[in-house]
Amino acid sequence: MEFPEEFKYTEEHEWVQVEGDLVIVGITDFAQDALGDVVFVELPEVGTEVTAGKAFGVVESVKAVSDVYAPVSGTVEEINEELPDAPEVINTSPYGDGWMIKIRISDPTELEELMDATEYQAHIAEEH
Template identity: 60%
Template sequence: MIPENLRYNESHEWVRQEEDIATIGITDYAQSEIQDIVFVELPDVGTQITQETEFGVIESVKAAFDLYAPVSGEVIEVNESLLDAPEQVNESPYDDGWFLKIKMTDTNELDELLDADGYQAHIEAEHA
């Protein structure tokens, strides 16, 4: 259910690492809790984002949710297709619904994140 090859933070963002490039999105659990995503506000290419700080906003029918950076770095690509089709985040949170690619400043930050088992435990604790 929770992909083994990704890292997670407690605010439900995931990171896929390819050398010093990190792709960021939100988890399947997060999208199912948020539901009905109608708008995603993301930073421009070139923006510096910092671990654990806000980098964007998701709007659902019901409310707005802040997005928190799982790692720090410079935004090198933004998933522009979400502008016209934000529902991809609901439909395909780990693939088509990705948000950003960033060039990480420090790949050691990845070690501070949860692995799939840790994230599973975190969800269960939140639900308890």
């Protein structure tokens, strides 16, 4: 299982890639593996305000429904429009083509609350 060093992570198993005042958000390799075959993805509309720690979308596998939480607060700048038609990409490429949304950050200090790859792996080990 991979956890890119340059990403940041949440306790709810989202990853964050920072690009200036934009962040790209998706779910981790651990999360997609735990869910199993992803068959449905619900994303917010562009322009939606999201709040750190609040659900912004839903990922469903055959067996389970799972909320996806905003790692930081801000405005949804872009969504991965390919995902609703090809939700399985979250399984095959969780850190690449399986990205979910881009958020324009409203409070950059929130990024400091997130975990790095080492801390996230320790978090998984502790939780499971």
